[in-house]
Amino acid sequence: MSSFSTQLEGKHALVTGGTKGIGRAIVELLLAQGANVSYCSRSATDNDFAAFLDRSKPSGTASGTSVDISSPSSIETWVEKAARKFGRVDVVVANAASFSTEATAESWRTSFEADVLGLVSLINASTPHLEKTSGSIVVVSSVAGFETRFDVAGSPYTTFKRAQATLAKDYARKLGPLGIRINSVIPGPIEAPGKVLPDGSREPSRIQTLKETNPEYAQGILDAVSLRRFGTAEEVANVVVFLASPLAGYVCGANVLVDGAMSTFL
Template structure:
């Protein structure tokens, strides 16, 4: 299927590792120009080289999403570098699962406000796009109570609500908004890789909960996000796409 992404312009937060990296590279392979950011400058430079080798324009930047002025400035620079913005993918998470106030503060500033500020900064560009789309990366932890209950789960649930609100508010302007809720996703250097090494009992418990007998891959999550971002999903808006290998048991109505 041709997703219709060739020549479109996308911005992705957290684009150098895991799901974010897979999203950036999948967009680029489909012909979209991509801007992305992450905190590690060396990781950004390496990712820029990989994406540029795919034959599209790319614009990487090292920044902290919690820095509101820096995020706003980067979105403006990305729009200038790419010649506009058609697609916004809010992917960054603070991965805050602690019960302390600092964890709640980090989750709010990065997961929640990082998304809100990204969308608001990109809105002038999205408003002029003929294929405008917003995709937020939530989590199955936003649908049910699990070991990540607390700031992580709460803000992931809030992202789903926020995104569906955007879909309703922006439908008349031709701007779509959807969320993806990944299940447990394994990749080298990722959270579940760290848990496997540091807390093998938790890893085995989590693995046993999935009837497929495995965790998902970043590419499987990226496939869902890129489809929702693309013109191929032109009548899909206000949905939360769960990609979890039947991990969650609740019926999504």
């Protein structure tokens, strides 16, 4: 019987949208498990996790890059540079997404380029590297793409978040024969900390902002959660890292809900 270890020490993970919220929690947990992490966001730098690395002193290291996820060439360049730097790619976490709720033609176009084409570009650029390591991909979707109770229903965000989960399911049939696993995680309402600002403070989370600007609506969301609380970024990260690791070696094509039993679909 094998020990209950993620077996990620010395492995190399790519994480998009890794500087705040769920993405930041994923990067920190991967680092804590001994993985090297290449992360990106629109404004990422190499210093985003300096305090965490100094405090926790994990065996892995973090490397940040500013990347436009709507640009296939930017994604391809980032993946190739990261693969060369660490000599391999074992895990890819697709967490970055635009949060567009405007139903304008321009919003639909830009969101599609980032959330759908960006995801496809990331998968395609990573596949040759993941095939060498029998690696895994985890796509972070959202319950907002499945539950129409949200006020953002009918927006690019909800539509393409559902599309991301569908892509993960579909790609499982394509990538499985190559030895690559792909799954998606579908978080519910998560009270995740915002980006760390230069003065050490944090941007307010979307849930925090909603509580302040529309407390009745925030309470309505909470009432729909069976556990009667918002989730945390760390709780989502735990599931993501499990799926990314060899512990989930026979899990492929799964869409895993992390929503406190909020959703009503199977």
